[in-house]
Amino acid sequence: MAAFDSVNATFLQWLAANGAIVSKDISLQDYSAEGAGRGVVAVADINKDHELFSIPRSLLLSPETSALSQKMDLSSLQGWNPLMMCLIYEYGKGTESKWRPYFDILPEEFSTPMFWSEKDLMELTGTGVVDKIGKNEAESIFKDNLWPLIRAHPHLFPGQDEAYFLRIFHRMGSLIMAYAFHTEDEADDEDEDDEDEEAEPKVNVSMVPMADMLNHKTGHNNARLFHEKECLRMVSIKPIKSGQQIYNTYGDLCNADLLRKYGFVDMPNPFNIAEISGESLVEKCTAQEPSGKDEKVEFLLENDGLEDFFIVEADGEIPEELVGCAKILMMPLDEFKSTVLEGKKLPSTKLTAEVQKVLRELLESRLAAYTSDSKEDRAFLKQTPPEASRNKRNAVIVRSGEREILQSVLDKVKKWRPPPPPAANGKQKGNVKGQPPNKGKKPYHKK
Numbered sequence: 007m008a009a010f011d012s013v014n015a016t017f018l019q020w021l022a023a024n025g026a027i028v029s030k031d032i033s034l035q036d037y038s039a040e041g042a043g044r045g046v047v048a049v050a051d052i053n054k055d056h057e058l059f060s061i062p063r064s065l066l067l068s069p070e071t072s073a074l075s076q077k078m079d080l081s082s083l084q085g086w087n088p089l090m091m092c093l094i095y096e097y098g099k100g101t102e103s104k105w106r107p108y109f110d111i112l113p114e115e116f117s118t119p120m121f122w123s124e125k126d127l128m129e130l131t132g133t134g135v136v137d138k139i140g141k142n143e144a145e146s147i148f149k150d151n152l153w154p155l156i157r158a159h160p161h162l163f164p165g166q167d168e169a170y171f172l173r174i175f176h177r178m179g180s181l182i183m184a185y186a187f188h189t190e191d192e193a194d195d196e197d198e199d200d201e202d203e204e205a206e207p208k209v210n211v212s213m214v215p216m217a218d219m220l221n222h223k224t225g226h227n228n229a230r231l232f233h234e235k236e237c238l239r240m241v242s243i244k245p246i247k248s249g250q251q252i253y254n255t256y257g258d259l260c261n262a263d264l265l266r267k268y269g270f271v272d273m274p275n276p277f278n279i280a281e282i283s284g285e286s287l288v289e290k291c292t293a294q295e296p297s298g299k300d301e302k303v304e305f306l307l308e309n310d311g312l313e314d315f316f317i318v319e320a321d322g323e324i325p326e327e328l329v330g331c332a333k334i335l336m337m338p339l340d341e342f343k344s345t346v347l348e349g350k351k352l353p354s355t356k357l358t359a360e361v362q363k364v365l366r367e368l369l370e371s372r373l374a375a376y377t378s379d380s381k382e383d384r385a386f387l388k389q390t391p392p393e394a395s396r397n398k399r400n401a402v403i404v405r406s407g408e409r410e411i412l413q414s415v416l417d418k419v420k421k422w423r424p425p426p427p428p429a430a431n432g433k434q435k436g437n438v439k440g441q442p443p444n445k446g447k448k449p450y451h452k453k
């Protein structure tokens with residue numbers, strides 16, 4: 007506790023000494039008992055539109071502010087990599103770095119699946135997280151792009167071996183993923199009359215001390231960061247009562263993305279989705295009749311009809327684009343050529359009995375990919391306290407959310423019946439099986 011308080015105090019003094027203004031109505035608070043690390047709490051009732059803090063742009067840590075940009079050419083690097091190099095450089099400078107009190111308040115360990123054991127990762131089998139962790143891809147970027155630069159500048163990155171820098175790279179990568187902000191360059195007033203009025207603001211990735219101390223809770227967002235010319239200001243967007251936590255929003259994210267990027271999940275989470283891989287759809291639809299598979303896949307890819315993943319939203323509706331794609335994949339080759347390729351006529355996105363069968367099988371095998379069923383998961387969540395097996399618990403929450411959505415689509419797929427064919431005289435005579443519409447139904451009032 008003493009260490010926690012002293013790190014906070016040094017950080018807040020550093021902010022003030024460098025021109026940041028922090029409202030006396032807020033404080034840093036320890037939420038680690040809830041698995042949420044530090045957060046920001048209101049220590050007085052706060053009105054809407056109250057400035058919680060303002061951070062001068064000079065305190066942001068980015069390639070624009072780090073001296074590394076003057077010492078070496080970072081222009082060959084893409085995406086997050088220039089910021090990554092600056093973080094590795096500034097961290098390596100230790101007490102010499104302007105941002106040392108900031109590094110001291112940032113975590114060294116993360117609960118994201120990137121750092122999970124094999125056993126915990128098994129719990130994510132079947133979820134949308136597994137294929138997107140990207141540890142190997144990240145390590146390739148380090149080896150191919152960053153390590154050669156680091157090794158070539160030993161005076162800037164002194165005295166350590168590749169394994170050490172790889173460890174730092176993973177820490178900084180996790181910090182960028184969970185803490186960095188896209189910071190817009192506020193247009194200069196003088197530029198406002200330029201012909202280029204329509205130009206998009208330039209977006210950079212920066213670390214924003216203090217703004218990144220706010221946690222997220224789906225549906226509870228009560229503060230927002232405003233990007234101004236000289237500073238970034240965090241402002242309340244609702245009245246906040248003393249003692250309440252102040253939340254920024256990390257976006258409308260499903261639990262799989264919250265877990266992968268930030269290492270936690272939210273329950274309930276209306277932004278949950280489930281994914282069905284395009285590859286599994288292609289395999290299922292072309293298993294019986296593979297002729298023309300490549301041509302159809304090529305056509306669909308060229309026309310944005312085949313996704314890596316089809317998204318099923320929380321409402322569990324059958325995605326129309328999935329149905330349309332399945333119809334093309336299952337079409338006889340000559341029909342595909344004459345109507346779709348030559349006639350440029352796409353099939354409707356209405357369900358058919360053929361697509362129903364394929365979707366049913368696809369969803370059933372998708373659901374069977376999880377390592378447990380909903381009963382086991384419910385029992386685990388009920389019996390296990392949140393602080394025990396946090397990784398497993400988070401995995402169970404992710405898969406339960408996905409499973410619920412997939413199950414609801416599957417129920418809809420199973421329930422679907424083909425519409426009755428129109429009768430010759432235009433009147434509907436019965437359902438598809440030729441029975442009168444009410445046969446088998448219980449009468450409304452039992453006499």
Ligand SMILES: C[S@@+](CC[C@H](N)C(=O)[O-])C[C@H]1O[C@@H](n2cnc3c(N)ncnc32)[C@H](O)[C@@H]1O
Nearest residue numbers: 041042043044184185218219220221222268270
């Ligand atoms: C931008 S930082 C917020 C400050 C952070 N809590 C800290 O101690 O440094 C984002 C990280 O905070 C944690 N976090 C944010 N909201 C959370 C929540 N509702 N539950 C658990 N952890 C949360 C996660 O570890 C996430 O990666």
